[in-house]
Amino acid sequence: MKRTMIALCAVSLAFTGCANMDETQRHTGTGAAIGAVAGAVLGAATSSRSDRGKGAVIGAAAGAAIGAGGGYLWSKRMQEQKAAMEQATQGTGVEVTQTADNRLKLExxxxxxxxxxxxAIRPSLRPVLDKLAAGLAEHAVTRVTIVxxxxxxxxxxxxxPLSVKRxxxxxxYLVPRGVAxxxxxxxxxxxxxxxxxxxTAEGRAKNRRVEIFIAEGQAAN
Incomplete structure (x- = not known):
């Protein structure tokens, strides 16, 4: 029981520490803390009574590692690219987000x-893609998925086939602008x-779309 409390106290400190981090660190720290909570609970639940405290500590450590990973690396450079795309697409209706698995998504x-x-790409999309291409050309380790x-x-x-052609x-459009x-x-x-x-016409308009995902450091499947 004592070890369980120690593990959960560490998780609490992780959440508190997130307040003093930059945004990149905060995403990783929060994921680690959430993973630690889940790991501690699962570790305690699946261990025998005598080893329950030890199981919680081990589970918390494993959960923290998984939570911090998130499937892809979210680096400072990725955060900068997100900020740049938010600025480039302001007022266009393009939504820029970070996905749960740490990819940058443009909807x-x-x-x-x-x-x-x-x-056929509309003229209003070209400035967005120009900015995206410039960022991708500077950060060649990222991978892009277009849906x-x-x-x-x-x-x-x-x-x-129409969705694939889009x-x-x-x-x-991106390849001649420096993206391999x-x-x-x-x-x-x-x-x-x-x-x-x-x-509805409004609903159909929302469904006709392109999603661009940018990932760094893809985890092995």
């Missing part, structure tokens, strides 16, 4: 990216992953 809606039924989506208008026979169009094609993976999800109700 580009249809009014910025593509017209209905088209995979195209459509609304439910039309059949899968039309929508599935992702390929973004890739083909070998760093970019493309995928199309057709209408399979809607964000909104396809029964």
């Amino acid at each position: 580009i809606p249809s009014d910025v990216s593509f017209d209905s039924g088209s995979y 195209g989506h459509t609304d439910s208008s039309g059949s899968d026979k039309v929508n599935n 992702a390929e169009a973004v890739r083909d 094609a070998s760093r970019i993976a493309v995928d199309g999800r057709g209408a399979r992953e809607p964000l909104a109700d396809n029964a």
Whole structure:
């Protein structure tokens, strides 16, 4: 019991320490603390009565390591790139976020990216992609995944290849601007992953989109 309390006290200190960290450290520290809590509880629950305290300590340490990892590395450079993209896309409707597994995500809606039924990049998307390409060219260790989506208008026979062509169009825009094609993976999800109700024009517009994921230090599968 005493060891369990020590482990949980350490977790509490980790949460407190996060307040004094920069944003990159805070993401890692918070993940470690959450992982430690889960690990401590699981370690105690799965250990015998005599070893429960020891199990909690071991579980907390393992959980902290997993929580800090998050699947990908979120470096200071990644945080700087996120800030740069937030500034570059301000007022455009593009949403810039950090995913749960530490990837940078740009969600580009249809009014910025593509017209209905088209995979031609709209002029409003080009400045965003120019800024993105410049950042990627400076930080060559990152990997990029581009995912195209459509609304439910039309059949899968039309929508599935259209979503892939939208992702390929973004890739083909980035490559001449200094981003190696070998760093970019493309995928199309057709209408399979809607964000909104396809029964309305507004919902269909939200579902026609491109998502760009940027990752550093991919963990082994």
